[in-house]
Amino acid sequence: MRQNPWFESVLEAQRRAKKRLPPSVYAALVAGSERGRTPDDNQNAFAELQFAPRVAGHQPERDLSTTVMGIPISLPVIISPTGVQAVHPDGEVAVARAAASRGTIMGLSSFASKPVEEVTAANENTFFQMYWTGTRETMVQRMDRARAAGAKGLIATLDWSFSIGRDWGSPVIPEKLDLKSMWDFAPEAIRRPKWLLAYAKTGRVPDLTAPNLQPPGGPAPTFFGAYYEWQQTAPPSWEDVEWLRREWGGKFMLKGITRIDDAKRAVDAGVDAISVSNHGGNNLDTTPATIRCLGPIADAVGHEIEVLLDGGVRRGGDVAKALAFGARAVMIGRAYLWGLAANGQTGVENVLDLLRVGLDSAVLGLGHRSITQFSRADFYVPEGFERRLGIEAASTSPVTA
Numbered sequence: 001m002r003q004n005p006w007f008e009s010v011l012e013a014q015r016r017a018k019k020r021l022p023p024s025v026y027a028a029l030v031a032g033s034e035r036g037r038t039p040d041d042n043q044n045a046f047a048e049l050q051f052a053p054r055v056a057g058h059q060p061e062r063d064l065s066t067t068v069m070g071i072p073i074s075l076p077v078i079i080s081p082t083g084v085q086a087v088h089p090d091g092e093v094a095v096a097r098a099a100a101s102r103g104t105i106m107g108l109s110s111f112a113s114k115p116v117e118e119v120t121a122a123n124e125n126t127f128f129q130m131y132w133t134g135t136r137e138t139m140v141q142r143m144d145r146a147r148a149a150g151a152k153g154l155i156a157t158l159d160w161s162f163s164i165g166r167d168w169g170s171p172v173i174p175e176k177l178d179l180k181s182m183w184d185f186a187p188e189a190i191r192r193p194k195w196l197l198a199y200a201k202t203g204r205v206p207d208l209t210a211p212n213l214q215p216p217g218g219p220a221p222t223f224f225g226a227y228y229e230w231q232q233t234a235p236p237s238w239e240d241v242e243w244l245r246r247e248w249g250g251k252f253m254l255k256g257i258t259r260i261d262d263a264k265r266a267v268d269a270g271v272d273a274i275s276v277s278n279h280g281g282n283n284l285d286t287t288p289a290t291i292r293c294l295g296p297i298a299d300a301v302g303h304e305i306e307v308l309l310d311g312g313v314r315r316g317g318d319v320a321k322a323l324a325f326g327a328r329a330v331m332i333g334r335a336y337l338w339g340l341a342a343n344g345q346t347g348v349e350n351v352l353d354l355l356r357v358g359l360d361s362a363v364l365g366l367g368h369r370s371i372t373q374f375s376r377a378d379f380y381v382p383e384g385f386e387r388r389l390g391i392e393a394a395s396t397s398p399v400t401a
């Protein structure tokens with residue numbers, strides 16, 4: 001029987017991605033560090049929050065739209081930047097097109113496989129993401145290029161500690177696909193004919209470079225070359241964050257906040273938005289799920305800046321829960337990567353549609369007219385669910401559960 005290309009849940013997209021992608025590419029998307037507790041908690045914590053649905057008085061018309069950093073979007077879900085290679089030949093351009101067709105924002109990683117110019121051409125509402133890597137001069141060059149390409153916001157991601165050791169092992173990713181590495185990789189690729197065929201049709205193999213980190217007049221660095229530069233760069237201070245924010249000049253999001261004191265510091269640095277994020281569980285393992293950290297952070301700074309959440313979002317109901325705890329919108333990572341791997345642009349649209357339909361069911365079932373009406377009262381929240389990390393400096397114990 002022929003498989004329906006449409007899938008009805010993100011988990012089904014993940015199953016299809018696993019079948020379709022070479023095992024090492026799939027493993028790079030699963031990612032996570034050490035025990036993998038944080039990626040698990042990111043997803044599982046959503047299920048601890050229990051809906052309190054109503055049976056009558058439902059609203060026939062419901063509004064899911066909002067804005068993020070001044071850009072109107074048709075649902076409170078945007079694309080989180082992911083620096084991955086070799087998932088699909090159309091890569092981030094396909095993701096950007098899907099996001100545009102569903103009325104939402106594309107977040108493009110500086111480690112992505114497609115140049116920012118191609119991505120902004122596919123979706124005019126693109127935010128460019130940067131890490132603190134290289135010299136100030138190279139950072140200015142990268143920002144100038146993204147601005148010239150039409151990026152409408154900058155996402156500075158600062159939660160990375162180079163802690164990637166995985167108990168289940170990391171995939172071996174070659175520096176570049178030359179003849180020798182293709183020979184080594186061939187047994188994996190041959191077991192994945194659909195993936196291979198998609199690349200064969202383009203006449204190119206994945207080049208495993210980071211085109212958005214290309215210096216003027218020079219070649220794009222390899223993914224690992226770019227990673228090495230990042231590792232060699234002295235980590236940023238808050239003054240550096242203020243500098244980055246000033247240099248960009250436009251809308252600015254700081255991604256990777258889990259602590260209340262950091263959120264307040266980000267407000268002082270002049271950011272427009274933060275994302276409560278633990279890098280999808282790829283930073284320090286056993287950092288709590290972002291949905292546990294969100295409420296206390298949104299209570300502290302939500303009246304001053306926009307608060308988003310990313311981490312573990314796989315369903316429209318998860319989006320509803322994040323909004324109830326104070327998020328303006330969520331960013332998705334693996335969810336769209338599974339869709340992209342399973343069915344290209346259409347697969348990403350499929351994922352966005354699933355989130356929209358699931359969110360709409362939550363608005364309907366809770367008797368609301370708009371996503372602005374969600375609150376903690378819509379859920380049973382188990383005692384001790386939330387985590388207040390980084391409470392005021394006056395406290396003797398800066399981190400409490």
Ligand SMILES: Cc1cc2nc3c(=O)[nH]c(=O)nc-3n(C[C@H](O)[C@H](O)[C@H](O)COP(=O)(O)O)c2cc1C
Pocket residue numbers: 028029030031042080081082083084109110111112129157255277278279280281282310311312313331332333334335
């Ligand atoms: C394979 C992979 C690569 C990622 N690369 C980046 C990146 O280059 N820049 C960034 O800001 N975040 C990156 N992230 C983190 C995502 O933007 C996001 O925070 C995370 O995926 C959210 O969790 P989720 O995957 O459970 O939705 C990456 C995540 C994954 C899974």
